[in-house]
Amino acid sequence: MTSEEIHLQFHGLTDVGKLRDHNEDTFVVKPEAGLVVVCDGMGGHAGGEVASGIAVDTITEFICNQKEGDWPFGRDDGHSEAGDRLRNAALLANQRISERIEKEPALARMGTTMVSALVVPDGTSWVANVGDSRAYLWHDGILRQVTSDHSWVNEQVQRGVLSNSEAASHPLKNVITRALGARDVPPVDLVKERLRPGDCLLLCSDGLTGMVSDADIGAILGDYGLTVEEICKRLVAAANQAGGEDNITVVVLRARAA
């Protein structure tokens, strides 16, 4: 199996963008745990950054310090253990945000999206998401979105009511149908992927994908002359050059041959 051994490079970057006066996105990169998370918060009275911060802190704490047999939301036999760790972490984040809202009713409207990945050393990766923050995989010259947006416009695309380009410019494109902190416990989507040498996994908030086309994102991820730090800077710069209408967060995880 030595041919499959990979070395993983991690980097993340967030930027307020050109129009907003504060940043409600939060991310974490924990190479030692193989964990990356991006959360895009929403809600008045500074609630957005409170919600995204609680989510990132809760998920990081759970993944890095989980005790054996500690499954606050039980084991789902349909998932591998690593995937179920991400699902439990996300549901715990949802619970913590709800508890904070109960204590502080001024934050009642807060919530957050969440996209996270847990990668083991052979490149096997689990990706979890709630809301419209995305994960993409760059493999063999092709960029593929591995998450499905939990948004009103994406539901219309799935039903054949809207085209992808109509969805991208639709006035309701920011309406999400699942969030952490919502009154109902949100289902957490889980996808398993395998990272091979040369692959890039990108996690991002909609401040990137709302401003930069998949083709332009792919061109940056596919530039093997760039370091992961440079890739993150180029992605953020591209979103700002296109108008920077929202907070922009990108996390890049690149697999190299060991």
Ligand code: CA
């Ligand atoms: Ca956003």
